[in-house]
Amino acid sequence: MGKTAKTKSIGHYYEMLSRYLLPQRSALIGLTALLFGSIGLQLINPQIIRYFIDTAQSDRSLEPLYYAALLFIGFSLIQQVVSVIATYVSENLAWRTTNRLRGDLAEHGLKLDMSFHKSNTTGSIIERVDGDVNALANFFSSFIIHLGGNLLLMAGIVVLLFRENVLIGAGMLLFVIGAVFVIQWIRKYALPVWTKWRQVNAEFYGFIGEHLEGTEDTRANGATGFVMNRFYGLLRRMLPIRTKAFLGFASMWVTTIIVFALGNAMAFAISAYLWKQGSITIGTVYLIFYYTELLAKPIEKIRTQIEDLQKADASLVRIRELLGMRPKIQDGPGAELPSGPLAVEFDDVTFGYDDEPTLDGIRLRLVPGEVLGLLGRTGSGKTTLARLLLRFYDPREGSVRLGGVDIRECKLGELRTKVALVTQNIEIIQGSVRDNLTFYDESVPDERMIGVLRELGLGDWYDSLPQGLDTPLASGGGSLSAGEGQLLAFARVFLTDPGLVILDEASSRLDPLTEHRLERAVDKLLKDRSCIMIAHRLATVERADKIVILERGRIVENGPRKALAADPDSRFSRMLAAGLEEVLA
């Protein structure tokens, strides 16, 4: 089982590398050249020292010793310059590749459906798209330099030792293989704890994020102490896990200390034996010692590389998990929706988030240009119905058709430009007013935006903006009132040209005065468009042609508004009466 897991994990690395690293071919080739140069220089220097010691021990002229020393210094200087350049190149490479990955992850994440976004806090997504990718970046950047380069250096040393003497060469080869094996073996124990540490870390920042957003509620309800206690509770869980993760690191370090002591011991024993036999000079004894010490560097680097790998391993698993998550909603083959107002049809649609159906056997028809008022208690399934129209979810049974086309046949992009949704939650992004209106779509001319703002009664507001459309809006709305935010959301819809508009409690935050101002704009918006108005207030649906009342996911009443209002036995007219009572009370 271990073996299959291992080959699988190597497969993952290969897939990642070939997808992100291989496209940067020229940088890779340059880097390889730099590496070879640097390794060659590192291998030559000990030879100079051996020549030096043996010459110093003999009776030959001392003059060449000075040249040897100068050569030594010169080579080390060049080697340093080369290694700085190599690091720069590899760092650049790593950022380029991981930035692509970051972008891809974000793009992928944005395409995933709501069920994903509801089960992940923003904090934990930051951990994935940035934290996990960072762990991977270390791996990318040092992969070539440290893993490739050091393996090469190691091989060079072993070959050169074989040239000196087969015994010492064979001994060192065994040592290197043993060392790498032992270090790999230790790694297995450290990995799971590391994964756990990253998890609890993600949870921790999720917690911090939530509470940074909820300061108002916490503060005014005197819950500061409660939040701090939860914080302490998390700390108590984190410390033991972090200790274990650190001890995992310690084990790796300790292993190298012991392995190298053993390596040196072996070098001592073999070279002492060969020296006593007279088959090597004292200079060569030193050379063997020096190369053994030099081996420490690549093996040490490979160790840190493996540490990065550990982090990368855990991160890679999560990244792949995220990338592998297919949105349940897939693009259709690309049927076109007709332009102009859209007819809406629900054919026996059943849908549920879990086993219990939220919508049950919904059958609904709307001719183009009609306005439907959708009423029902909280949780009766109104919002779910809207989500199905935008394909945030697909029905479990039955089908949804727009203009006669099953929406599963359409491209999502096409569908969502033809269907607009304004919800009760207004999402203001950090950026300018323009960014918020168009979501960075640069093709929308300023005049149109300003025109729409004025039309919606945001003219005064627009005039008060110090930098016009370029005025930055704080994330979450900040200085905007909730109502203004809602008007802005309306403006977004006006700027696209949908054939169906869904207003989901769209005016719930508006006071009647502003709502009144909006009426004209809404009239215009609904002209030549179909509309579904989700409401729990009655006046909202006054302009509806048809009324549908939902209860527990079923349609309990369906008919023309006027007819229902006139029928004293209808639920709708009872609702109207209840509203009236409220005023009398």
Place this chain on the structure above:
Amino acid sequence: MSTFSYMWRLIRYRPGWYVFNALVWTAIYLMPIVPGLITKEFFDSLTGHAATGLGTWALVALLVGFALARSATVYLGFITDVNFRFRMGMLLRRNVLEHILKRPGARAIPGSPGEAISHFRDDVDQSEEAVSWSVDVFGMTCFAVVSCFILLRIDAEMTTLVFLPLVIVIVAAQLATTRLQKYRAASRESTAKVTEAISEMFGSVQAIQVAGAERRVTERFRKLNDDRRKSMLKDKLMTEALDSVFSNTVNLGTGLILLLAGHKMRGGEFTVGDFSLFVYYLTFVTQFISNFGKFLTYFKQMAVAKERLTDLLQGAPAQVLTEANTLGEKGREPGAARLRANASDRTEQASAVAGHRMNKGPAVIGMAAEERLEQLDVSGLTYRYPETGRGVEDIRLHLRRGSFTVVTGPVGSGKTTLVRTLLGLLPQDSGTVLWNGREVDDAGNFFVPPRSAYSAQVPRLYSDTLRENILLGLEDRGGQLERALHTAVLEEDLRHFRDGLDTVIGPRGVKLSGGQAQRTAAARMLVRDAELYVFDDLSSALDVETEQKLWERLFADRGDATCLVVSHRKAALARADHILVLKDGRIEAEGTAEQLLERNESFRRLWSGDESGS
């Protein structure tokens, strides 16, 4: 506060752990002295210069034995290190979090939450790193002193000539690191932008999907990433160049030894063993120098981190960061085992220390008797948003005990701003607030239970059980919770949740509808015994029936509590003792509904516009 005293205060937070950690790490750094001497002895034994006469096998055994001893010390070192740095890092996070929770709630952090999270994560890590490395610097200095002494005894001239250039390099590098700070700040800045962008993209994911803007948004994100790459590269190049200068010193040193050692070796006063010892220690001295450089870099980075964490405090002194508070453990004795032992009893204690127990502890009862709200007077209350200059101005308000006051007005007229400013959730620019005639200085700390409770327009719920979301640590005494659930019309919804009150909500659990969230927030407010209830647009996401029930129950259950409500619903307006009509941040008119209907045009329009019944 200087970076140095910042570090010093962090060290002093848990001096015991720090000293212990320093001792262990000094031992770890000093230990390589011995293998160097063993190596020298090995070469000298081959060339016949040996001082001890130990054979090859004895030396080999010593070498391995010593490695085992060092390994044991390394294990210990990691335990002490993690214990110290964890406490220190979490102290910083704790202090920042607590401070943020004390700030006016609506302006608690300067930027977006995503940005703040990156400070919580990276800037604290940076500080942690610097302080932790100070221990290493001490250990390495000890190593340098001892090895220097040994080398000087072997050959003073050579030691001086080899070590002198190293000192020069340290000074030069020290000067160069000042430039590093700039690059570091730039790269952290661009990182924060990236984190922020992620936080926002995924925070607004539905809007982005609805707008079909996935690709455009990602394009912008990719651009931010590329900016980060550029600033990171500059940063990295500087660091790497410095690093290489540090480590190249060793090769320079070895070269110098070679230059000088030629004739001495020929003469026999400098053995191959001595040479090996020089080079061996030099290698460790490289590590020392580059680690010292690393520490200096970390130290500089800590300066940046400190600045950024201080910015997060929005004006409070940096000392707040390092205040020696407990981390929920009792007393000062550290120790992970003990930390876990009496978890519950520590929680108690911590909450007593950390904050206002909102319930009726004896102290609070005393206060309540004396401070029972008879009247609340507000005059000249003003707050303007610094970005737009809009807000509320010169608000005058009088609340009697048991009264029900409604604030109404069109969108953007400042209703929410008014209640936030009153409660200290926004810092007022001017104005006085009198509680029973006594001036309230610190509204933010004053307007908490048992004096007041609040439910926000867009309430935030946390990933926790419904019960915890409502109680927020409060103890449920005498069925308060049940009453609050009833008043907030939540009992019906509860029946549909499989785990009832223990249903976990939020990202990892059940997602509540807008109306359910709002009623949960109402319950959160109502479960607190308060003199004054302030609610902002309580019913905006509710259906008619539920809303009607809510108002009815609220009126029936509130007793003689005073209410200040933001609403434009008739149900609220008709019941109000007093109504304030806001326009453009000022009070345009006030009175009862009847009076206002007669006198005020805006109010008439608000009233007739509300459809709930017409």
